[in-house]
Every structure is written in structure tokens, then in C-alpha cells.
Amino acid sequence: MYQRYYFVPKATGTFTDTLLAFGLAQILADIVDQIQGPDTSQVVLEDQGGYFRIDAGVDILEDWPDRLHPWDRLPYLLGGRQFSTHPPEAPDILTRNADEDWEQFRRYIEQRKVLSDQKIVGQELTQALTDYKPRPDWTIATYLADFRMQVQGIHNKLALQWHLTCQTYLALNVRTILGMFASLNASVDEQMEAWRQQVGKAFLHLITASQVFNPHMGKGQNRAKANKLTMGNEKVFWLLEYLKAVGLWLAAAPRNATNANLRKTYVLAPRYLALRHHKQIFHKFLDRLWNDTAVKMDIIATLLYTQVLLDYSVEKDALGLFQVRRVSRLISGMDVATYQQLSANAYTMMNLAFLGLPDWMPDIRSPAEVREFKAILEEHHERIRAIDESRSDGYQLLLRYRDFLSGDELDALFDFLADYGRFLISELERDHYYIKPFSETHLRRLVEMSQPKLSPILQSQGF
Structure with missing residues (x-):
């Protein structure tokens, strides 16, 4: 288990696997940063087809878990009636107040309206609102604190158990995590049992699986052997669920549809992505993605992320991100889960889908090519935003364009353009x-970029 590379099997085929990969990557980065110095980690996530390979950047040595100091990665989420105060058994735990996040957002919107009424626009408006802006991940905090998602209690149990166990069993927690992902054949059950035997009954080893972290699971008739029919929740090893929760804060963008009682959660699907680059790119993406109608929001999410990625590559002089000069080298796309409110007290997961990113430019070698690609993306963004999804013709248009984005097929584009x-x-x-x-x-x-073989036809004077 003491090595450089760790492996996360795609056991579920859903974004649960992606959350696990991001969560593991963050824990590895935390370990390296503690041992070798702050901000020294170079963790990379790689999609290897049937599994994710996490490159810690250096070999994790056997004595490292014993040299670590306790740290909190998940905040204990305050907000609402049930979680209004710090847990008494952990007064020093890291916290985040979702009610304060909501209040900050309301102040931001109010101030934005005041300034807009004063005809303040553009960069001047952006500068004036700097002190009012909520944190980029504020929607994650409020999403988890929404009682209808039924996840805040589970999230806080995970944050609290990590905090408490790390006072005595930090090295055990870390070694258990390393052992679970040391190889593709590693047994989670064996690691769980070893952890349980060392800790005893002082802490729970199983926790309820939430649909927020496990969209393929939920309350129902779930039995490995069909010898009984009972209603109940699925249980999973708590450290697995902890990693998924960490991954959610890193790679998820929860949003509300404005034309239906729907929640959508977009989860980035990495192909070859350095964690340090990802955090900066994703925060900018979260900051710019707003609620919209259901289909249009899917389209804008993919266009916008690609724009932000291109902006970042120029701003940070990081064109080396595109190692084989395609967007798809870095990101496969986005998994999206749609939750429908079927009762006053709960959202239910209704659909899982995958959205591709626009990968039209095969070669990205210079800032000039980035600007060219961005200009095309911005035009598409503006045209899509102007379409009214509430009308049947607008809705059908958006569906056709989404098909083009996801499949990256020119025939779908021609159908849309017609x-x-x-x-x-x-x-x-x-x-x-x-x-x-x-x-x-x-x-x-x-x-021309999508199908270079068509260039002679397009360049012909008779075309």
C-alpha cells in the first residue's frame, strides 16, 4: 500500500466512482503537503478506462501515516434547526454555515440590482461587487444543507467521525484508505474488517448511503440474496462514503432548473487532470454557472467549462495542459444527475446522463488558437442563451444542440442548423x-476543425 500510484475501480459506472477518485486524490495531496511542505503536492487523476489511476507524484512511505497531524477536510455543516450549533464533543471541528452562505448570496443579488439600476456595468460592476460575492462553492454547502436532499445528517456524521477518530486513529484511517486502493484487487471488506477490529465499538464502521453520493442506490428492496422483502437503506463503509463527500466538494456543481422543480448535479469526469489546476479552473466555473432552464443549463455548463478551461490556459501560461492538444485529453465530459421533488420533504434521483464537452479544435498550440476556439464557443453560448426553452420549437432546438454536443457528430449539427x-x-x-x-x-x-477532410470542399470557390 506504500507506493506512488493508487487505483479506483469504476465499480458502479456512475459518478460515484469519480467522487471516490477526487476524494482519494485530495487525501493523497493532504498527506504529501503535510510531509513535504504546503502546496508541494503534484497529484494527477488519470482515466484508464475501467478504473482511475491516482498519481500521488511521489512514493507514499510506510512511516508517513505515523507522522501526520489531525486535519479536517470536510466541514461540519451548520444550518437549519437540527444543526444550529457545534457538536459538543468536537468544539474545535471545522464548520461551514449554509445559512450564512444564503445570506451572503442575497446581499450580493441585492447589491447587484442596486448597481445595475445605477447603470454600472461590465468590469466596473464586477469590481464593485467583489466584497459581496459568495464563495465559489456556496451552492455545494446550501445543496447539502437542503433538508429535501436528506444528506446533511450523513455528511455531518462523516465529518464528525473523521475528526474524532483522527485524534487516536489517524494513522489507521490513512492506512485503511491506502489499502483500499493499493491495487485493483484490493478488498474493501478486508480493510473494513481490519479497521473495525482495531477500533472496536467506539465508532460505527457502516453508514447510510446517500443518493447524493450514490445516485444508483437508495431506499428500497435491496438484498444480495432474494430471501426476504424489506424496506431499508443501504449501508456502506464510512471511509468510502467520506471520500465521496470530499470528492463532491471538489468536482460537483449543483444547480436548480428554473422551469421545473428539478435539481441537477454536474460532476466533472477527468481524463488526465492535475488536481492543483482543477481546483482553480473549477472554482471559476462554479462562479460563472447560474441556474437556468433544464436543457439549456446542460448545454451552457459544457460550453462554459470549456471557455473557463481555455481562459485558464492563457492566464496561467499553461498551454502545456493540452498535452496532446485536445480538450478531451483533459476532460471526458460531465456526469449529470437529475433529482425531482416528488414530495414536500424529499428529492428523488430520476435520471443519470453524460454530457460531452465541445472538442472541435484538434490542435491547441498557441494563444491565438485558444482565442479562435473561444470566439466560436462564445458565439454558440450567446445563440443558445437567447432560445426560449418554454416554447416547443425552442425546446426541440435545444435538444438537437445537446445531442450534437454529447455526440460530437456533424450530422447532428446540420440537423440543428437546419x-x-x-x-x-x-x-x-x-x-x-x-x-x-x-x-x-x-x-x-x-x-474544418471537426472534419479536416472537408476543408478542400469548404475552400472551393464554388462552394
């Missing part, structure tokens, strides 16, 4: 001049 042309004429006849055409230059370049 319908968009009819839609554009119809809207202009209604004097809806905010609906604009796609530019010929950008469409031509998109087709």
Missing part, C-alpha cells in the same frame, strides 16, 4: 432581433 434557420426567420418576423444567426466564418472553421 431547424435553427427556420426558427431564426420566424423570430425575425416577430421583431425578435435579439435572435441572431451563426456567423459563416465560425461555422466554416468549426466544420
Whole structure:
């Protein structure tokens, strides 16, 4: 278990595996930073097909777990009636107050409206709102604290148990985590049993599985052997669930649909991604992704993340991110879970899907190529945002465009553009001049980038 590389099998085929991978990556980074110095870790997540490989950047040595000092990675989430105060058994635990996050967001919106009424826009507006902005991950805190998601209690049990066990059993916790992912054949059950025997009955070794961390699981008739039919929750080893919770804070973007009583959670699917780059990129993405209608929000999430990724590569002079010069080298796309409120007290997971990222430019070698790609993305972003999803024609258009994004097939784009042309004429006849055409230059370049073999046809004077 003392090695450089660790392995997270894709056992469920859902974003549960991704959350585990991000959670493990963060714990490895914390270990390296404690031993070798702050901000020295170079942890990388790699998708190897049937599993994630986590590169710790250095070999984790056998004596490291014994040299660690206790630390809190998950905050104990305050907010609501049930969790209004610190747990008495852990007065020094790391906390986060979701009610304060909500209040900060309300102040931000109020101030934004005041400044907008004063005709303050652009960069001046951004600067004036700096002190009012909520934290980038405020939606994660409020999402977990929403009683209808039924996860705050589970999350806080995980945060509290980590805090308390680390006072005595920190090395055991760390070694158990390392052992669970030391190889693809590692037995979680064996590691769990070894942990339970050393700790005894002082702490629980199993915890209820939440649909927030495990969208494929939930309350129901779940039995490995069909010898009884009973209603109950699934139980999982608490350290596994702890890693999923850590991963959620790192890689999830929860949002609300504005046209239905839906919650959507977007989880980034990495292909080859350095954790230190990811954190900066994802915080900027969270900051810019707002609630929208259900289908449009799916599209905007993928377009926006790609824009933020390109911005970051130029701002940080980090074009080396694109090691084989494609966006898809870094990110596969996004898993998205849709939760429907079926009762006054609970959201229920209704659908799991996968969204691809726009991967139209095969070669990204220079800032000029980044700017070209960004200009195309921004045009698509503006055209999509102007489509009204509440109308049947707008809804169908958005579905077609989402199909194009997810499949990256030109035929789907041509189908969308044919319908968009009819839609554009119809809207202009209604004097809806905010609906604009796609530019010929950008469409031509998109087709050339997606299918280079079509370039001679597009460049022909007769075309």
C-alpha cells in the first residue's frame, strides 16, 4: 500500500466512482503537503478506462501515516434547526454555515440590482461587487444543507467521525484508505474488517448511503440474496462514503432548473487532470454557472467549462495542459444527475446522463488558437442563451444542440442548423432581433476543425 500510484475501480459506472477518485486524490495531496511542505503536492487523476489511476507524484512511505497531524477536510455543516450549533464533543471541528452562505448570496443579488439600476456595468460592476460575492462553492454547502436532499445528517456524521477518530486513529484511517486502493484487487471488506477490529465499538464502521453520493442506490428492496422483502437503506463503509463527500466538494456543481422543480448535479469526469489546476479552473466555473432552464443549463455548463478551461490556459501560461492538444485529453465530459421533488420533504434521483464537452479544435498550440476556439464557443453560448426553452420549437432546438454536443457528430449539427434557420426567420418576423444567426466564418472553421477532410470542399470557390 506504500507506493506512488493508487487505483479506483469504476465499480458502479456512475459518478460515484469519480467522487471516490477526487476524494482519494485530495487525501493523497493532504498527506504529501503535510510531509513535504504546503502546496508541494503534484497529484494527477488519470482515466484508464475501467478504473482511475491516482498519481500521488511521489512514493507514499510506510512511516508517513505515523507522522501526520489531525486535519479536517470536510466541514461540519451548520444550518437549519437540527444543526444550529457545534457538536459538543468536537468544539474545535471545522464548520461551514449554509445559512450564512444564503445570506451572503442575497446581499450580493441585492447589491447587484442596486448597481445595475445605477447603470454600472461590465468590469466596473464586477469590481464593485467583489466584497459581496459568495464563495465559489456556496451552492455545494446550501445543496447539502437542503433538508429535501436528506444528506446533511450523513455528511455531518462523516465529518464528525473523521475528526474524532483522527485524534487516536489517524494513522489507521490513512492506512485503511491506502489499502483500499493499493491495487485493483484490493478488498474493501478486508480493510473494513481490519479497521473495525482495531477500533472496536467506539465508532460505527457502516453508514447510510446517500443518493447524493450514490445516485444508483437508495431506499428500497435491496438484498444480495432474494430471501426476504424489506424496506431499508443501504449501508456502506464510512471511509468510502467520506471520500465521496470530499470528492463532491471538489468536482460537483449543483444547480436548480428554473422551469421545473428539478435539481441537477454536474460532476466533472477527468481524463488526465492535475488536481492543483482543477481546483482553480473549477472554482471559476462554479462562479460563472447560474441556474437556468433544464436543457439549456446542460448545454451552457459544457460550453462554459470549456471557455473557463481555455481562459485558464492563457492566464496561467499553461498551454502545456493540452498535452496532446485536445480538450478531451483533459476532460471526458460531465456526469449529470437529475433529482425531482416528488414530495414536500424529499428529492428523488430520476435520471443519470453524460454530457460531452465541445472538442472541435484538434490542435491547441498557441494563444491565438485558444482565442479562435473561444470566439466560436462564445458565439454558440450567446445563440443558445437567447432560445426560449418554454416554447416547443425552442425546446426541440435545444435538444438537437445537446445531442450534437454529447455526440460530437456533424450530422447532428446540420440537423440543428437546419431547424435553427427556420426558427431564426420566424423570430425575425416577430421583431425578435435579439435572435441572431451563426456567423459563416465560425461555422466554416468549426466544420474544418471537426472534419479536416472537408476543408478542400469548404475552400472551393464554388462552394
